[in-house]
Amino acid sequence: MNTLSMRPRAVELDDVQGLLRFGYKRHTEACFLLLKVEDADAARAFLSQVSVADAQFSDSPPVTVLQVALSSAGMTALGVPGQVVAGFAEEFVAGMATDEDRSRRLGDQGNSHPSHWEWGSGVGVPDVLLMLYAMPGHLDVWRAELEAQLDGGFSLLAVLDSTDSGGREPFGFRDGLSQPELDWERRRPVEDRDRLHYDNLSCLGEFLLGYPNEYGLYTDRPLLEPDRDPNGLLLRAEDWPERADLGRNGSYLVLRQLHQDIGGFWGWLLGRADGDRDLALRWAESMVGRSVDGKPLVHAEACGNDFTYDEDPQGQVCPIGAHIRRANPRNGDYPPGTRGLLTRLRRFLGFDAQARPLDLIASTRFHRLLRRGRSYGEPQSLDGMLAGEAPQTPAGLHFVCLAANIGRQFEFVQNAWINGTRFAGLPGEADPLLGDRQPGSDGTPSDCFSLPRPDGPAERLCALPRFVEVKGGAYFFLPGIRALRYLAGSSTR
Ligand code: HEM
Incomplete structure (x- = not known):
C-alpha cells in the first residue's frame, strides 16, 4: 500500500x-x-x-x-x-x-x-x-x-x-x-x-x-x-x-531500576580531584553534558533544549562522550558539513578521515526516546554530597522510556551509544555515568573519559568505577x- x-x-x-x-x-x-x-x-x-x-x-x-x-x-x-x-x-x-x-x-x-x-x-x-x-x-x-x-x-x-x-x-x-x-x-x-x-x-x-x-x-x-x-x-x-x-x-x-552509588560517584571525583570541589563539579558536569542546574555546556544561554553540537565538533566545550551527547548526538542524517553531493560521496566512501568519528553517530532521529522516569531514595543536597555525605537508604532512578521500536530505539541507544566502546571513535570509553566498565569484545577498555582541550592533549579520567547498577x-x-x-x-x- x-x-x-x-x-x-x-x-x-x-x-x-x-x-x-x-x-x-x-x-x-x-x-x-x-x-x-x-x-x-x-x-x-x-x-x-x-x-x-x-x-x-x-x-x-x-x-x-x-x-x-x-x-x-x-x-x-x-x-x-x-x-x-x-x-x-x-x-x-x-x-x-x-x-x-x-x-x-x-x-x-x-x-x-x-x-x-x-x-x-x-x-x-x-x-x-x-x-x-x-x-x-x-x-x-x-x-x-x-x-x-x-x-x-x-x-x-x-x-x-x-x-x-x-x-x-x-x-x-x-x-x-x-x-x-x-x-x-x-x-x-x-x-x-x-x-x-x-x-x-x-x-x-x-x-x-x-x-x-x-x-x-x-x-x-x-x-x-x-x-x-x-x-x-x-x-x-x-x-x-x-x-x-x-x-x-x-x-x-x-x-529499569537503576541504583545510583551517590557516595561512590562524588567520592571518586573528589578523590581524583584531591578534594578540589570545583574541579570535581566541573568533571561531573562534563560527564553529564549539562550543569547541575540543567544548562547545556554548549549554548548555556539556550538553557533548555534548543541547541546542537555543530559548533563544538571536537567536544572541547561538551565532551563527545558526555552522557547527553551519547544519548542524543543531535545530528541530522549526515553530520555537519555534509551539504554537496560530492562531500557526501567522499564521506560515504570514507575518504574524509576527519569526519569519520562523526559519521559513526549519524542519524539521531531514528533513535529518540521519550523518558518518563522517576527517582527514588532520600534526596541529598549538592553541598552535602560534595562534603562526602552519602544517603542511608538506596537511591536511584526508575528509568522509564517509551518507544515504538525497542530494538532500534532503546536497545540501540543503550548498546551502541551508551555502552559502545567505538562511539564516535572515542578510545577506551563508554558512558561516564552509566558504563558497565567491561572491556569490549576485542578487549578494548571502556573505563576512561576524555575531556578534549583546545590547547593541548585531552584531559583523561581513567579507571572509572561503576556508578550505576541495574536492580531490575x-x-x-x-x-x-x-x-x-x-x-x-x-x-x-
Ligand atoms: C541512573 C541513570 C541515569 C542518570 C543519572 C541520567 C541522568 C541524565 C541527566 C542529568 C540528563 C540531562 C537532563 C535532561 O536532558 O533530561 C539526562 C539526559 C538524557 N538521558 Fe539520562 N540518565 C540515566 C539513565 C539513562 C538511560 C538508561 C538512558 C537511555 C538508555 C538515558 C537517556 C537519556 C537521554 C536520551 C537524555 C536526553 C539527551 C538530550 O536529548 O540531550 N539516560 N540523563
Whole structure:
C-alpha cells in the first residue's frame, strides 16, 4: 500500500494513555506496582473496568492518574492467544532478561546481571505494571483503595516507590529536560527523505504504533483478522483498513531500576580531584553534558533544549562522550558539513578521515526516546554530597522510556551509544555515568573519559568505577485504552 498518498487521520487522544503526552510533573507523588496474575478471570475483570487517564488536555488535570502496561508474560497469563502475542515485537515477546546476548548488549553484566536482580528475571518477571501518579497528599489513600481491588486477581511482586526530588536525579542534576516533541497534529509529511539538520519534532510513529514513523512506514504490530474482534472494539488499521489494529495508540515501555552509588560517584571525583570541589563539579558536569542546574555546556544561554553540537565538533566545550551527547548526538542524517553531493560521496566512501568519528553517530532521529522516569531514595543536597555525605537508604532512578521500536530505539541507544566502546571513535570509553566498565569484545577498555582541550592533549579520567547498577527491568506494552479493554476482554479467546 502506498502510505504516502493517505490523508492523515486525527489522533484518537481519548484512546492514548496520557503518559505519552504528559510527564505528570505536577503529580509529584508516584509509585509503580509490579503485579503477577493469580486469577485470570478476576484480573481481566479488574483491567476491563479500571479507570485509565487518557491524553486529552484538560485545564484541571485529574488529582490521580493511573496508567496500565502489560508484559508478554502478562498477556499470556490473561489468556491472550499465543498467535496474537506473537504479533508484537520480538524484543517484547522475549522479554528483557531471557537471553545472555541481550544482557551483554544492554551492559547487564557483573552485579547488574539479571541473576542478581530484585525483580524482572526468572519467576520475578512482572505480568502487569500499574503506574500511579498523584497530586501532593493524594497517593496513599488512593493506593490503598486500589490495592484492595487487586486482591484475588493479582499478587504484588514489587512496589517501586519514588520521591519528589524537585526534578533532580539522585546525583543532583536537573533531569527530564530534553524530550522529543511528538507530532500530535501530524504536520510532518509522511515521506522517507534525508534530513540534514537536527530537528526535535518526531513523527508520531516513532512513539505510537499505528502511525507512520521517520521512515514513512508503519512499524509491525498485531493486525487482527476481523473475526478476532467481532464486537468491533479495536480501531481499524490506517495501512490495512480491513484489519483490527491492536497496536494503535499503544507504545512499548521500558522500565529499569537503576541504583545510583551517590557516595561512590562524588567520592571518586573528589578523590581524583584531591578534594578540589570545583574541579570535581566541573568533571561531573562534563560527564553529564549539562550543569547541575540543567544548562547545556554548549549554548548555556539556550538553557533548555534548543541547541546542537555543530559548533563544538571536537567536544572541547561538551565532551563527545558526555552522557547527553551519547544519548542524543543531535545530528541530522549526515553530520555537519555534509551539504554537496560530492562531500557526501567522499564521506560515504570514507575518504574524509576527519569526519569519520562523526559519521559513526549519524542519524539521531531514528533513535529518540521519550523518558518518563522517576527517582527514588532520600534526596541529598549538592553541598552535602560534595562534603562526602552519602544517603542511608538506596537511591536511584526508575528509568522509564517509551518507544515504538525497542530494538532500534532503546536497545540501540543503550548498546551502541551508551555502552559502545567505538562511539564516535572515542578510545577506551563508554558512558561516564552509566558504563558497565567491561572491556569490549576485542578487549578494548571502556573505563576512561576524555575531556578534549583546545590547547593541548585531552584531559583523561581513567579507571572509572561503576556508578550505576541495574536492580531490575522489564519490557511492557502500554496499550491504547481500547486495546487494553480488548486484551482484558473475552473476545480474544
Ligand atoms: C541512573 C541513570 C541515569 C542518570 C543519572 C541520567 C541522568 C541524565 C541527566 C542529568 C540528563 C540531562 C537532563 C535532561 O536532558 O533530561 C539526562 C539526559 C538524557 N538521558 Fe539520562 N540518565 C540515566 C539513565 C539513562 C538511560 C538508561 C538512558 C537511555 C538508555 C538515558 C537517556 C537519556 C537521554 C536520551 C537524555 C536526553 C539527551 C538530550 O536529548 O540531550 N539516560 N540523563
